[in-house]
Amino acid sequence: MTSHEPGTAKKQSSPSTHDAPESDRILFVPSGTTTRPKRHVDMVKWLHPAQLIRTGLDALVAAVFGARADHRLIEAVVRPQPLFFDYSDEAAGEDFWLDYVSDTGDGWNPTYAVARLLAKPSLELTDERGQTHALERGRILVLGGDQVYPGASRDTYEERLVQPYEEAMARSPAPSPDLFAIPGNHDWYDGLSAFMRLFCANRWLAGRRTRQSRSYFALKLPRGWWLVGTDVQLENDIDVPQVEYFRQMATHMQPGDRVILCNAEPAWILAATAKRPRGYLENNLDYLQEKVFGRRISLFLAGDLHHYRRHEDPEGRHKITAGGGGAFMHPTHTPKAERLRDGYTLQKSFPDEKTSMKLARQNLMLIRHSPLFGLLTGALYLLLALATFTELGHHGAAQLPDAIRMVAASIVHRPWSLVLGLGTIGGLIGLADPAFGRGRMLAGTLHGLAHIITAFFVAWSSLYFIVSGLGICAEPQPQALAWIDPTDAGCAGWVPLWTKFFMGCALTFLGGFLVGPFVMGLYLTISVNGFGTHSNEAFISLAIPDWKNFLRLRINRDGELTVYPVGLERVPRKWKETNAGPYEPAYEPDDPRATGPVLIEPPIRVRPRD
Known part of the structure; x- marks a missing residue:
């Protein structure tokens, strides 16, 4: 991998986790440790009176002070970062794989269930047509926002994210994927302090090496593809230094290059339900999408809504909401967004809208859930x-x-x-x-x-x-x-x-x-x-741990991008230790009612620009 700055190009190796110095590997807990967590935390009880008070105070403090103490402005001055991390020379003549997961770090069961699948070197999954597909573990793992719930802190990250990922991924076989993360609004509840300590210190986390030094980044991928991760803070917008960072990065793009844009929130859903559309003069994120990258963007990815929904336009570009990394499930039948303002139409939901409405009726027994x-x-x-x-x-x-x-x-x-x-x-x-x-x-x-x-x-x-x-x-x-x-x-x-x-x-x-x-x-x-x-x-009243998802992406030798949406309808509630050696997840499912992973829909092919 190459980290690139104007006028310089420095080759960096991607060492195995097992070769990393112990001082680099320790962040919250020792990576690869055999010590089990004392307890596996349950889903956040959002309607617990004490939790309601804490969440309200966190949101209030973040709203009052977040916009007035923007950590991103400090990053731009004191934390230098290459314009992009270069993976374009890797996988010569072979397929290049990467993984995307968002909204992790809630209950241990769903978070570990997804992390365990991400850790496996390969998966063989069947789609709804009965076709089987072999998926390889990604060279890169991208965390798409809201890595922890209910709010960010050192202890919460350790308990709800680091521990389940350590148990699932720290001992997975080499080569170790690189890890990049963008923050969501819950990561911002402490002013981004814990996020920066965890993901922006160039250390090891759960068997993955973190590379970024800021809360946003750009990756140059093979065969003309780029992945851009933005930090939209609490206002679904990006700051001016971030716009300038990506504008300079865009000068290194070639005609015909394509972009995968990762935002922490699905702005297209918010725009579809807004009474008045925004323009790029009002919002820096819109400016980035419309004026800096423009029609180079072929794939939009976002979390924040904890389900899977895909929209597609007539030209074959896609907008995918995939916030199924471990947090409680959100409905797919609302907010209504069957057709977006820019011509994208809804193609697939997981779960489907009928199931979503049925699950919503569980609120009639609210006392059972909360x-x-x-x-x-x-x-x-x-x-x-x-x-x-x-x-x-x-x-x-x-x-x-x-x-x-x-x-x-x-x-x-x-x-x-x-x-x-x-x-x-x-x-x-x-x-x-x-x-x-x-x-x-x-x-x-x-x-x-x-x-x-x-x-x-x-x-x-x-x-x-x-x-x-x-x-x-x-x-x-x-x-x-x-x-x-x-x-x-x-x-x-x-x-x-x-x-x-x-x-x-x-x-x-x-x-x-x-x-x-x-x-x-x-x-x-x-x-x-x-x-x-x-x-x-x-x-949030139901705290449903099921209907999880993540995305596995492949760039083939011809430059075609294929998205494999992996779904898990019911996560296990019971687990057993494997004792299977140093390169296997620590726990395996022991729940006969749990379902195995499947492809939510047939592979989604995104063609390169002509």
Whole structure:
């Protein structure tokens, strides 16, 4: 491989992992170590109350400080990097292979399952036509963004990315592929510090040598192909020094050269759903695509959306979203993008849209997937009940109008209860997906009213069960410890007033814990399946580890690029140690329900420019 700068060309070898100095190989954990991780982490529980708070704070800090402390500007000054890394002289007379995977580092099971397949020297896979294809491991491994979840830190990278990749890849046989990575928004949550330490220090990671010194790069591939990896930070845009870097790189391209452009986010999907298209005067990334590279770009690759979708234009160029490296699954039936603004049309989805809609309906059992989310709805329902507390224990279903009038009177006499109700509605309007457009306020209002009405029935039924069901009631006296007369009408016994109060609170909280997630799940199901909104929220709630994918690319002797999309429908949940020697993955599947890898669709051929 050659690292190229203007006027210089320096040959560099690609040594085996096993020949690397130990000081270079150690980054987070020793590469090739036989020590097993103490635990294999589960998928991120996004709706866990503590996780919601942490994620919100991370996003807030990143949004406030990220654009004002752009690490890329510092890189351009203090971290020199060749204009491109030259692989064009390799694989003379042979096929050249490279791998692309994105959105890794969530649960151990899916992350390791994909890493294990990437580590194998070769794969023989069958496509939907029944044809078998032999795929060789790539000379280069490109990580396409969002390498770790929920946010970037030294410990999170080690636990959710380095450990599973070490177990799968550190001991794979030589020659060792080179590793390049571009950051996604989750990598930026710590200002890119952990990413730079891990991928931009020219060290070994999981049996792969990192080469880049910046968060963006260019690779000159054999037979007129180039691969460009951009850093779009948090704003889906690139900085001016990055534009200048790629503009200088483009001066080394020959007429007829083709480009594979890797972005961390599928800008084409965002553009298809935007009300107003952007121009290159508003966005540096658009300028790079339209004015610097132009029609040289034959293949667009991106992650961020955790599924596989491919669009193709009449000239045979492709835009592929392949964010299946280990993170939770995103739906493929939304956002709708069957036809893009520039004439690309949808060709394939994995999973298909029918399956995606079916999976979304699992939100109706949200408590099963995110059980601790009920703590939030339980607390909300209890607060709403306390704010409008009224003695409804003797009112059955036949007295519903009377119960409503009593609660309404309580609201009038307690203005802060009205404030709490309006705050609930206002908060859920704020959480409503902007994709609702003008209906966002209506969607949030209906969602808020649904929780308020449900809280009313939960509290009412709790009091009715205590008083009319169990026969527990208390004299309406102001004393905090009033005792009731067991001969009082409708009372089967007596308890302190505070006991009845805490019983009512406990039952109301329990009802909110059980019923509240269903209301939220119903809202998410209707939103994602009926209106194509809340696609992210509806699937982070489920944390589905299945439907993973990565891409294996081949440049043949004639300069034709072929993309092999590898899919894994169900990842293993159980594993067994192999004890098979130093050059095999540490674990093999031990789950009869797991499925093997397949080609998502027949090989995709991208012809070189005439």
